Amino acid sequence: MAANLKWPPVLALLLVAGMAGIASAGNIAVYWGQNGGEGSLADACNSGNYAYVIIAFLSTFGNGQTPVLNLAGHCDPSSPGSCTFLSSEIQTCKSQGIKVLLSLGGGGGNYGLSSTDDANSVANYLWDYYLGGSGSPRPLGDAALDGIDFDIENGNSAHYDDLANALKAKGSVMLTAAPQCPYPDASLGPALQTGQFDNVWIQFYNNPGCSYANGDDTNLVNAWRTWTSSVTAGSFYLGLPASNDAAGSGYIAPGDLTGKVIPDIQSIGSYGGIMLWSRFYDVQKNYSGQVKGSV
Numbered sequence: 428m429a430a431n432l433k434w435p436p437v438l439a440l441l442l443v444a445g446m447a448g449i450a451s452a453g454n455i456a457v458y459w460g461q462n463g464g465e466g467s468l469a470d471a472c473n474s475g476n477y478a479y480v481i482i483a484f485l486s487t488f489g490n491g492q493t494p495v496l497n498l499a500g501h502c503d504p505s506s507p508g509s510c511t512f513l514s515s516e517i518q519t520c521k522s523q524g525i526k527v528l529l530s531l532g533g534g535g536g537n538y539g540l541s542s543t544d545d546a547n548s549v550a551n552y553l554w555d556y557y558l559g560g561s562g563s564p565r566p567l568g569d570a571a572l573d574g575i576d577f578d579i580e581n582g583n584s585a586h587y588d589d590l591a592n593a594l595k596a597k598g599s600v601m602l603t604a605a606p607q608c609p610y611p612d613a614s615l616g617p618a619l620q621t622g623q624f625d626n627v628w629i630q631f632y633n634n635p636g637c638s639y640a641n642g643d644d645t646n647l648v649n650a651w652r653t654w655t656s657s658v659t660a661g662s663f664y665l666g667l668p669a670s671n672d673a674a675g676s677g678y679i680a681p682g683d684l685t686g687k688v689i690p691d692i693q694s695i696g697s698y699g700g701i702m703l704w705s706r707f708y709d710v711q712k713n714y715s716g717q718v719k720g721s722v
């Protein structure tokens with residue numbers, strides 16, 4: 428009975444927020460792992476600013492290659508046990524309800540899938556060594572990650588649809604993807620058509636044709652509308668550089684983001700929040716701290 432008493436005040440608060448035009452708070456996702464100067468994974472989670480932390484990158488996989496993790500200066504994955512200290516940090520994140528994902532691909536690296544069988548064997552590897560399976564030795568220790576992020580950028584889209592289907596078939600694996608904003612994405616187009624992705628964080632940077640520029644969000648809003656009406660996914664995130672230095676183009680000042688761009692897109696499609704590249708730049712500029720609560 429007592430619980431019911433909570434509802435009228437909550438409803439009143441929501442009504443007031445709605446009337447005042449206050450943005451409903453979305454989530455913030457951040458990439459961590461590509462700069463040794465960005466602080467620890469646990470510090471990122473303890474900041475309280477993120478709902479998703481994406482460990483980047485598994486930069487070599489597929490074509491029968493032994494998968495290779497690259498975590499810049501954080502640890503040396505080629506040295507056995509070097510990165511297993513991250514297991515307790517992953518648990519720290521998960522105990523706060525933060526989802527921790529492993530990102531496949533990235534701007535460099537050597538990856539690609541040669542067949543459906545190859546995709547299935549990569550899915551088995553990811554399950555055994557990073558997710559709920561029990562391969563040994565596990566590069567990040569015993570902690571099970573929540574899911575897998577596809578940051579495929581090399582233009583070869585073959586068999587990522589197979590990989591997405593195989594991972595989802597394992598059960599309870601969150602799938603996310605980071606396509607570039609021109610639609611359709613050259614690397615992730617067929618994978619996204621499976622409809623298997625929970626969150627899609629679209630990279631609205633280094634892509635002048637669909638990014639924010641000079642106070643103008645027309646191209647961004649048009650691309651957002653195309654993406655959210657063409658792809659079936661749980662929710663869509665606006666992927667942004669966390670500082671001017673984080674990308675060649677597409678930076679949006681915090682005030683422009685919360686005052687203009689978010690209000691322009693949040694009612695279009697299934698808006699989930701923003702994704703930031705990367706934790707390193709976010710530490711420098713506190714971008715997430717400034718926009719949290721208004722995205």
Ligand SMILES: *[C@@H]1O[C@H](CO)[C@@H](O)[C@H](O)[C@H]1NC(C)=O
Nearest residue numbers: 710712713714715716717718
């Ligand atoms: C980040 O900015 C927010 C909002 O201005 C502020 O409350 C917070 O203390 C800042 N965090 C850091 C680490 O500077």
